[in-house]
Every structure is written in structure tokens, then in C-alpha cells.
């Protein structure tokens with residue numbers, strides 16, 4: 001299963017229309033946005049080439065956040081009259097070129113670039129500038145830059161897609177990348193362009209992932225980046241702002257040098273979300289998945305408002321934020337509009353990747369209307385999610401696949417990864433430890449325990465569950481992980497019911513078992529209670545990321561302390577960017593970043 005370079009979306013469904021209606025109703029409450037330095041509409045106008053194949057909500061949000069106004073391209077002439085053009089290529093190379101050629105937009109793009117007018121290509125928007133791509137090809141590109149775009153070589157165990165925060169190595173002075181050396185930016189892609197004698201004049205930075213590939217190009221006013229500035233936190237916003245302001249480096253603040261050198265291990269903040277008994281959407285947190293207080297009225301534990309907390313974790317340095325709608329298995333998520341609103345609001349001010357899970361499956365509503373899991377996922381993507389996470393439905397799909405040995409093409413994993421790319425599909429596993437005396441007792445892969453079980457058992461297997469841990473299934477975590485990788489999942493979120501909320505550390509045996517078995521990234525989850533637990537999981541397993549909830553919600557350990565500890569232990573992580581101000585005092589946000597002000601009044605209430 002191939003990963004699309006960037007997320008791809010589909011035409012709006014009736015559910016989207018319903019949500020739009022609702023937003024319209026709310027518009028009378030819309031607040032006036034505080035812009036960074038909007039002097040005139042004209043000078044702050046950015047033309048966006050969104051040819052309709054993708055979800056570019058995050059980029060729109062980032063541009064607006066920086067105080068700019070967006071004008072969309074409807075016809076080729078709109079490109080030619082643009083003052084500055086941003087081109088976030090999405091989808092597959094061939095499909096994008098087809099659209100560009102058929103609509104005349106490709107020719108207009110070439111002319112615009114020939115005139116050396118301000119241009120920024122993002123992700124596929126960089127790749128399309130090259131002569132051709134091997135993606136489902138060869139397919140001819142725009143031919144602006146010499147070279148062919150090829151796939152990362154995964155035959156030697158390299159995890160593909162390349163997902164996460166990696167370091168840029170600038171190779172020439174470019175105003176846009178000013179001060180960026182030594183900082184991490186966020187990449188999601190399977191294809192890359194390689195540096196050569198023929199294109200070396202174009203290259204402004206390289207990045208290393210198994211090999212050196214082109215991470216950005218720049219010549220005159222024409223720029224393109226393989227990474228996602230709109231998902232790269234303050235550093236990414238600073239890059240975007242440098243382009244939008246067309247500032248020469250001398251007028252920019254300088255980022256304090258960072259120490260980034262390779263792909264960083266990620267620290268993820270997770271928000272389990274559900275409605276409480278009063279009907280308010282709250283962040284909750286369980287002990288071994290039990291989210292109700294043990295005293296009083298046994299209320300659902302309320303640890304805060306989801307949008308507010310997500311914004312806080314972004315500012316605190318979380319590399320990603322995950323929302324899990326933990327009652328999604330019994331509710332229909334498209335009937336659960338607050339989850340969609342929640343994503344819309346969070347994505348306005350959180351500029352790192354957002355994952356959402358809960359209830360992603362085929363569904364027939366009370367009126368007999370059938371929704372495919374792809375439609376459900378599409379709504380989440382359109383609302384601002386970068387990845388979706390599938391729990392229960394992935395277990396059923398894996399069981400079926402292991403039983404028949406056939407990929408039906410109809411499972412949620414297959415449907416969604418085919419359209420959005422496998423990097424957009426996370427499978428969330430909820431296993432429970434089952435102690436056994438000997439590995440022969442079960443047909444599932446087991447581990448030898450470092451500490452024997454309650455009755456002296458020396459082994460355990462990890463039984464997968466569905467419906468938030470309520471029902472055990474006849475499949476182990478190891479078998480499930482391998483099956484979903486075959487079906488097209490791009491990442492695994494590995495929880496452990498026994499460790500959840502206990503604060504005693506991750507289940508190292510489980511995480512090692514699964515992260516050694518698959519070639520897609522594994523996110524370790526459940527049990528973090530101290531900074532040492534993070535270094536332990538990265539040093540003893542192949543986990544690419546560590547997720548935690550309670551420790552952050554209860555303010556026990558700030559995300560920054562976790563990262564400082566990891567750095568101290570030699571684990572590379574993304575540190576928050578800093579800028580040198582005139583007084584040389586570092587500050588966290590890039591110049592011009594507006595305070596948190598939402599377009600929609602509703603955002604303040606969730």
C-alpha cells in the first residue's frame with residue numbers, strides 16, 4: 001500500500017453540509033480576528049492553488065494565523081495575477097499532473113515561475129517542480145528542476161513513509177530558511193528528490209533519512225519545501241512567515257541555534273474525550289480504562305476542556321496531539337458533531353499534527369442511511385485531522401484477514417489508506433496481559449516476563465480487546481500489528497490496559513514485542529509516570545514515539561521536562577524553537593503569531 005504524499009479528501013457529503021449550516025448559524029458570533037500586522041488587504045493577500053484534491057485546512061489556518069488573507073485560484077489567470085502564490089500539492093504525483101495539465105493551471109504555473117514571482121511549493125508542490133516522478137510512473141512533472149523523484153528504499157529496513165520531525169541541513173543562504181539550522185521540521189512522505197550535479201543550484205537544504213534527500217529548493221523568488229511548515233510548530237510558522245513577508249534575512253529575528261541532527265523521537269499528548277453526564281465534552285482519563293470517579297456520584301472524571309488543553313500542549317512542545325473519542329464505539333461519530341467542531345477549533349491554533357480516533361467504522365444510521373468508514377474518516381480529515389486512528393474495527397478486520405488470508409479491499413484500513421495514504425491511518429491497539437505458564441498454552445505470540453505473574457507464571461500474551469476494553473477477542477497484539485501493517489496501516493498506537501493510568505512505566509515487553517515485529521512506526525502508550533519512563537521506552541524498544549495522558553493532564557511533569565531529560569540521556573527530540581529578540585531574550589512564538597483568537601465563538605466553550 002502506497003502512501004500519498006499529502007492527505008487527499010473527497011467531495012463534501014450531506015454531513016459536511018449539515019456542519020456548514022451550523023457554522024453559518026454561528027457566524028453572527030464570529031469574532032474579529034486579530035491580525036499580526038494587517039496594513040492593507042492587498043499587501044497581505046496570498047493566492048492559494050488548491051486544486052480540490054486535498055485537505056489544506058491546516059495551511060489555510062497557518063496563513064490566516066500569520067495575519068494574511070487568502071485568495072483561491074479558480075482559473076489559470078488567477079495564478080498569473082498573484083502577488084505571492086502558495087502551492088500545497090496533495091495526492092499522488094500522476095493525478096496532480098493530470099489536473100494541472102487538463103485545467104491549464106500547469107502552464108500558468110510554469111509562466112508564473114519563469115517570471116520569478118514569489119512562489120512556495122509544499123510537499124508534492126516541491127516534487128511536481130521536477131522533471132518526473134517514479135510514483136505510479138514514470139510521470140512527467142513541470143520540468144522546472146532537473147531530476148526524477150523516487151521512492152525511499154525500504155528494502156534495508158528503513159521505515160517508509162518517512163514520518164516525523166527531522167533536521168534540516170541548509171546548504172545555501174536562503175531568506176526563507178533563515179535561522180533554521182539545527183531545528184526539526186515535520187515530514188510525511190514516501191517519495192523524495194535526490195541531489196545531483198544538475199539540480200545543485202536549486203537546493204537550499206538537505207535532510208538525512210537513510211540517504212540525503214532534497215528538503216527544500218530556492219532560486220530567486222521561487223521556493224519549495226518537502227516538509228510541512230504548517231505542521232512544524234513555531235519553526236514552521238517562522239519559515240512560512242519569512243516567505244509571506246518576503247523578508248530579507250537581515251530584517252528577521254534569528255532563531256537560537258538548535259541541535260537537531262536526525263529524525264527525532266516524538267512525545268505525544270493524548271486527550272481521551274467523551275461527554276460527561278451533563279452532556280459536556282470533557283477530557284477524561286481512566287485507571288485501566290475506568291474513567292469514572294470512585295467516590296460520590298461516580299461521575300466521569302473531568303480533566304479539562306479539549307480545545308484548551310490541546311492548545312496548551314502545543315505551546316508546551318508536544319510533537320503531536322491525539323484526540324480519542326472513547327465512546328465512539330457506541331455513538332455514531334458523524335452524529336457527534338462536537339468532535340468535528342473540536343477538531344476545527346483545535347486546528348486553528350495547533351500547528352503540529354492532530355490525530356483523531358473513536359468510532360471509525362461503517363455505519364447505518366436510524367434512517368437507514370449507510371456511511372462507509374471512509375466517509376466518516378473524510379469528515380475528520382476535512383475538519384482538521386492529519387491522521388485517523390482505528391481501534392475496534394481494526395481488530396475485526398485483522399481477524400478476518402488472518403482467517404481468510406485475503407485482503408478484501410473493503411476494510412476501513414484499506415479504504416482509508418488507499419485514498420489518504422497509509423501515513424494517515426493509525427491503528428490503536430488495546431491489549432490486556434494474560435499470564436500463562438508456558439508459550440504452548442496459546443497459539444498467540446507470548447513474551448517471557450522479567451517479573452513473574454501473580455501465580456508464578458513466567459509468560460504472558462497480550463489479548464486484543466474492542467469497545468474500549470469491554471470485550472476480549474481471539475487475537476494477540478503481535479498478530480494484530482502484523483496483520484494491520486499488511487492491510488495498510490501506517491502507524492500503531494500501542495496501549496496497554498493493565499498499565500493505563502498506573503504511572504508505573506510503559507509495558508516494555510509488549511512494546512518491544514510489537515516494535516520489533518513491524519516496519520511501521522510504533523507509538524508506545526500507557527503507564528508514563530516519570531521522565532525516566534520515556535527514556536526507558538526509547539532505549540529499550542524500537543518505539544518511534546511515546547504518548548502520555550495523565551502525567552500531563554495532572555501537571556505532574558511538563559512536556560519540556562520530558563524532552564530535557566531525553567536530550568540528557570542522548571535521545572534526540574524536537575526542542576521548542578526560540579527567537580533572539582532585540583534584548584536577546586528568547587521567546588517561544590515567532591514574531592507576528594497572533595494570540596489565540598478563534599473564528600468561531602463555539603471554540604471558546606470546548
Ligand code: 1PR
Pocket residue numbers: 270271272285286288289290291324325326327328329357358359360389390391392393428429430466467468469495496499500501502503525526527528547548549550551
Ligand atoms: O474502538 O475505534 O471506537 O476507538 C476507541 C478509542 O478509544 C481507542 O483508541 C481506545 O484506545 C480508546 N478508548 C476506549 N475506551 C477508553 C477508556 O479509557 N475507557 N481510552 C479508551 C484509551 C488509552 C490511551 C491513554 C494512554 C495513556 N485511552 O490512549 O491515553 O493509556 O494514559 P496514561 O499516560 O495516563 O497511562 P474505536
